[in-house]
Amino acid sequence: MTEAHLPPTGSVKIVGRRKAAKIVEEIARDTENPDVATDLLLVVLDIDGTILLADETLSPGVVDAVEHAHRAGHEVMLATGRSWEGTRGILIALGIAPEFVVCSNGAVIMRRVEGDEADYERFHVEKFDATEVLTLLRQHLPDARYMVELPDGRRLYTEYLEDWNLVDARRVSFEELTAQPVCRVVVVSPGQSEQDFVDLVERIGLNQVSYAVGWTAWLDIAPKGVDKSTALERVREWLGFDPAHVLVIGDGRNDVGMFEWARENGGRAVAMAQGPQEVRDAANEVTRSVEAGGVAAVLRKL
16 A cells, blocks of 8 residues: 555644643643533532541542632532531532532432522432331440431431531430431441441341441431432432533442442442442442542543
């Protein structure tokens, strides 16, 4: 084959360092320029173990990376197992005010009040009767600490635990926990390991609710069929994002549902490197650990 038969090709131009740096800057500006066409994403971040370390400090580079994603036009929001009281401060630390925030593992969706970036309302709340599940768990975990979140955001707990945010919370008897419908149940058993909890849940069965086992024998229970993914699908529809234009990042078992939701719709599900193997297996990508700035590494490439 002669050169005349070959398809036309482009050319390579060698430039100096300053010129190369300028080109890179232009590309970066185009990435963040709303006038340059790009697929805007719904970016969903878990909190603990994803953007926060165990000591409650922020993962390296995450604030700047979130700002970069926001400037590029992406909608950055949070989806967490935390209650709203434990979530609002994280929004402030990140410098964002998304239209929606998913709390309590999907049982609560907060919506920003129009005209006030600091004010949110409980826009959608799922609730259930926790009497049966609480009674069953207490038979097997009589020394555990129990907390419930009520539909209006108030919380009731049986015993003090240092890790709990007790703003707007009240200590009550175990019997009072079941006196009214709840949107979330938290069970912590300090004397047991995470694997002990996993084995217990498998042994006794919790078919009437949705649940996730977290670090240090922490069991989070939500209404049946409710998890982060069910809430995020509502948010996606409200905001009008294409199902494939979703990026979710998390590290825990309570993130598996949103990983599967993103993957099934053609989106990206990114697991943190330090997460359990089953969580990493549920994602289609794995980033660095939270200590190594895993979220920042993903968002800076958007």
